[in-house]
Amino acid sequence: MEVKVAGVSTTKFGKHTDSSARELFSEATLNALEDAEVAPQEVEGVYFGNFNGEFSEHQGHMGAMMSDYIGAREAESMRIDSACASSGVAFREAYKAVAGGFQDVAVAGGAETMFIMGTAKATDALAVAADDKFEVQAGLTFPGLYALMARAHMREYGTTREQLAEIAVKNHEFGYNNPYAQFHKKIDIDDVLEARMIATPLGLYDSCPITDGASAVVIVSEEYARENGLEANVSVVGSGLASDSIALQDRDSLTYTPATEIAAKKAYEQAGVDVADVDVAEVHDCFTIAEVLALEALGFYAPGEGGYAAVEGETKLGGRIPVNTSGGLKAKGHPVGATGGAQIVDITEQLRGEHPNQVDGAEIGLAHNAGGTVASAAVHILRRD
């Protein structure tokens, strides 16, 4: 069954300490349903990504909660946790439900409320994406884990702090034009290099922020879209999901993320496209080094070459593959469980020609959402009809 993206929306990303996850997700979903011109009671499946609800709101079982709050009380629902890839995986499950002929209308997305925890508790809550027994109890947090990957990349390939800094500069420039982004502040290389160190070699501007927000994507079967006269002109043509060991120590290499490569290979094959066909991509840049790792594992760059992308301008507008035109996790923000869904929102807007940082003539877009130190990776390819 062919799958169409019918409606998309995110809340403003940023600080929403007066709103709970149910409020943020309802806002995003009702706007996405309005965008799709689909009534809430038409929704048959709710695939909800959330990572830290237990810690932030003392709330689990959010799938059922969300199906009710968006106006589809009886729908099939679930909460999916694949750490920072939660809503990328939720989108994958929604895709399977519609593509497999089980449902005609599904909502995928997520929500996260992080600010309410404060930085220390949020850092501790995020750490449950790593291996508690073998990483966290040894003192590692996520900045530390990605710092290890960055150091290894530097040693192995000569990647520099300046190259990483260019990624932050680029993503802040993109975020500046995105009304839904958390940060609207252009920065330069020196801002990045002189910012306080978080976990050497990653400084404050190499790291994504703490963010509240929600995302929602309404997908429908081609048949439903036709019968209901929906203007759904973006198709999901490739979908891949793969895993890796949750602990870095169990891997052969710190500079290679096979889960991304495997998921991407599945998505490319299904879509019948080559990496060179992709016009625009959202990739998981929780830290600047993560964008490098993603570009390499997705096949945009050879191993070790990803550091040159931003410096050479190749991932900016007008470059060969504009990356994170939303601002990315770095500047748009990273409401963990909402991030993968938000990437689909941005890619859809690009393919519709409605993006604030529009890539001229974008026809094929890619979304890459990673969990933990890429122990989970979801890759989706969308195409303008």
Add this chain to the structure above:
Amino acid sequence: MEVKVAGVSTTKFGKHTDSSARELFSEATLNALEDAEVAPQEVEGVYFGNFNGEFSEHQGHMGAMMSDYIGAREAESMRIDSACASSGVAFREAYKAVAGGFQDVAVAGGAETMFIMGTAKATDALAVAADDKFEVQAGLTFPGLYALMARAHMREYGTTREQLAEIAVKNHEFGYNNPYAQFHKKIDIDDVLEARMIATPLGLYDSCPITDGASAVVIVSEEYARENGLEANVSVVGSGLASDSIALQDRDSLTYTPATEIAAKKAYEQAGVDVADVDVAEVHDCFTIAEVLALEALGFYAPGEGGYAAVEGETKLGGRIPVNTSGGLKAKGHPVGATGGAQIVDITEQLRGEHPNQVDGAEIGLAHNAGGTVASAAVHILRRD
């Protein structure tokens, strides 16, 4: 695509304070794979149910962890939380993956480690299955919520404590013969009625225990089973999942659980069977009243009549519909995220004719897994080929 159950297993249910979720789930899965005669690296999808990992082991992102620990590191994976229905929903997602043609071999199940938290912390952790803002902060815990439902059923239909007690007696009798059950202790009506009160009218023996354990089910496509000569003679013929408001206060009735009825209707229709065709059922008896509510919503009894089932012996061996021959959540135990998978294990053993409380000639079995106060309900129907 037709879906076959190829292998099943659970750990012993009970106290496993020396084991983590990854150890319990690996044990169950490796045994299920051996039962199936399928190698771990054949597994393409891991659908893992878990509810309280953040609180019990400071561990989220368990899908990726489990795919690695069972020997299928690169497989598609996710952790699903639908509260106490987590692995019923995980089984549904695995089913969709195979039935929809996305995968040939998938593992569904779950694990939970509860004892490590102690009773007070576990009660608090379980409470995140309810609506924190509108129920838990008002002082409600799960025994309290189900006590409200029991009281309403008593007032509305005249259901008695003695009728509920018969359910506990029956399920303990079944558990006595199940080597994997937490309790091997027969009880009588007086034991139940005289036990200390937990939340009026539900006493200690009306309530399921705190349990550690894991379950795993290997499902395969009919084609894969045939090509690999597997002895997979149980088919998944019906699958339904539905939701309700997470908060009791938002419902029209405290004695009716529509999520179960809707999920069951979908499963019956897909299977082409009537409730009268079902030979054996595992239903979600987290409290004795929950078995009554399930029997009514599944259609085995008319509203208000479920209380007579155990008293009349109709849900015992030789009765018209033996229910919870495993011992149920009551006596087998309730390792939250593992429970739905364990129900599929028991039904499969019944249909294979290998159950310690065998129902003679069982051909069609039903598994009903509920989350929260039945805000989520998954119903599956299995058939012996």
